[in-house]
Amino acid sequence: MDVFELEEPIPSETNRQSPDQNVETFSFLTPLNPEQRMAVEHTEGPLLVLSGAGTGKTRVLTTRTAYIIEKHLAKPYQILAVTFTNKAANEMKLRLEQMIGSAAFSVWLGTFHAIGVKILRKYAEKVGLTSDFAILNTDDQVRLMKNILTEQGIDIKKYNPETILEIVERWKDKAFLPQEVSARERTTQLGSLAYDFYARYQSRLHLLNAVDFGDLLLLPIVLFRSNPDVLEEYQSKFRYILVDEYQDTNVAQYLLLRLLAQKWHNICCVGDDDQSIYSWRGAEVDNILSFQKFYPDAAVIRLEKNYRSTAHILGAASGLISHNEARLGKTLKPAHEKAEKGYKVLVKGFWNGMQEAEWIATQIESSRKRGNSLSETAVLVRATVQTRLFEDAFRKEGIPYKIIGGFKFYEREEIKDAVAYLRLILNSNDDLAFLRVVNKPKRGVGTKALEAISATAREKKISLFDAVAWAPLKGTVRQTLDDFISLIKSARQKAETALLPETARFVLEESGYLRMWESEKSPEADGRIENIEELYNVLHEYENIRDFIEYASLVTDTDDVADEDQLVVMTLHASKGLEFQNVYLAGWEEELFPHKKAIDEQGAEGLEEERRLAYVGLTRAKDRAIITYANNRKIYGHWVNALPSRFIDELPRDHIETDSGRKSFASLQPAWQNKQFYFKNNDDETSIFDKGQWKRENFHKESDDFYNPPSVKVYQTKETGSRLGKRVHHEIFGFGTVIHAEGERLDVRFDSGEIKKIMARFLEEA
DNA sequence: GGGTTGCCCGTTTTT
């Protein structure tokens, strides 16, 4: 896949139109509504397009690009269009091609990172790199940081390398160079450690002629700041800049854009503050909230006409998101005023997570039996752990499903290994690739041999690969390493003439790498070999290793192959940008959603982001949204009692229906605050909190953590007699009265007239 | 150098 065009094309003569052509004749403008059209035609000066879910933002972006080109405001290569994901970039390119043909391929269209790479490859030496610098993946980054920490005698058990790396990455997101990290950020022990190692990590990257993802944004900024002539080149070039998903940009991206837009000021950012769900990886909602402050002459256009969902779904989503404080404000309106309101959002509770999953599975199965396609439906969860329950339920029900996310093709061990072989063939200096494969398959190269090699490499200032020849090695290790080196060299020679898949096949077979998996008996081994075969297929599309590596470094998903009729299960985060006829939103429980950690660590802001996540989830649905929650959930092997999410309470009553006889969920909230709820701490024992007896703080202090319930003896079971005559509520049977109590076993006469024996833990006080 | 055990930790994830 090409990320974007490298060449500036010869201006096409065939596409010429007279500059004074009446814009009304652009046929691609006709399907636009007035606001969308305004966003397209307002080409000059900074523009913020607040584009709610399902309001046609991609259409606006592509049409705007086409409009600028067709109106001859700029050549295609004078337009910069940036997205976050390759998927979005590809989609945009495809749509643009449909509108204006091959001129689409001359637009600078790609992800932020891809644009960064392109600029850096050209001016690498100005930031101390050579143009064949390597791009580290997450794995490499962690390994590198781990190495540096260990070298400096840091106990990586005490200081998790990933945590340190995360801090460093957040600094990079803010475009802080090591020396720019403020003293305030360094006050904590972890902060000062991260500060120390940020500098070390950078210099090690430099030594390796490598960059990480953060550098792809950070280094262009450095480049531009220290080379005004280079900046001027790009500033002059990009007459129009378009940015997708602006709410997800971080400070570095904001700065980069600001630098690039300084000359022409034609920057159009499209985004939705209500869909900002990535603050935890550095996204700065403030970029969009303060757009008008940063660009005082900015125009703002709101797209509020939603073409996706029913009025009830939009009503529910709007009502929910209105509980957020930090927003620019915008209300989604159904595009078709007279259209039916559709179904209300269904809210349904279950005893436990298993039942929840099973109910959803049977619903989906019966819908499928009615002839509906599975791909019309999605199950969205907050956390990936939840997917487990659905896997079981769908397998039981015989529903073909696909879990999106999680295991990514390029993150699989065998693919990373194969790619490392290719990296090493491409570039002997890629020490990380060398380390990855030098002893894979096992060649008897142990720590001692490696130490000898790296000592030689340091001394001679050469790569590990080249150091092998000089290192003091003897016996079999000498022999196998020499063989390894010559294998890579002959693969390199082969690569000059052979097709890419052949080269790959050659090196993986000759090295014994494939045989390593073939001889392994584990159940995954077959799959690994299949994955490598799949990699050969991908390789067919590339002319040389360099192109492929560039692609593989910046791309992580090959998920788009789901042509079969499959049900998809994914996290709410992964669902952004997608739409489905029916959407099941599972696990709407306090502590899971909103997630406890989000609130604990980010407070009110964390809660608002969780709410935005809920909003994203709801607005994925075109026809039906079904929200479910479980009263008991097994977390880390323990049964934990859960309350319906406060987000359920926040849904406007007019737009939801419940089937449990419960009119309002609001009654649960005081219970939550007073800790008057049932807490099940293991499979057999139930404790009851008396009203007011346990404050939330106490609860957490005693239990230390929601996930590690308090020991049994801390909470005495309440005297059973007092339960007699109590009004209770049961998720399935509704309201009733306790008529007999025997320990935890209660007889309840439900309002329907039925009398049932129910365990106390399945009831709540009404 | 390789296999086993025991301990820790547990949200979201793109490039």
Added chain:
DNA sequence: CGGGCAACCC
């Protein structure tokens, strides 16, 4: 409960 990983042992 279960995955990952480092320490430990052969």
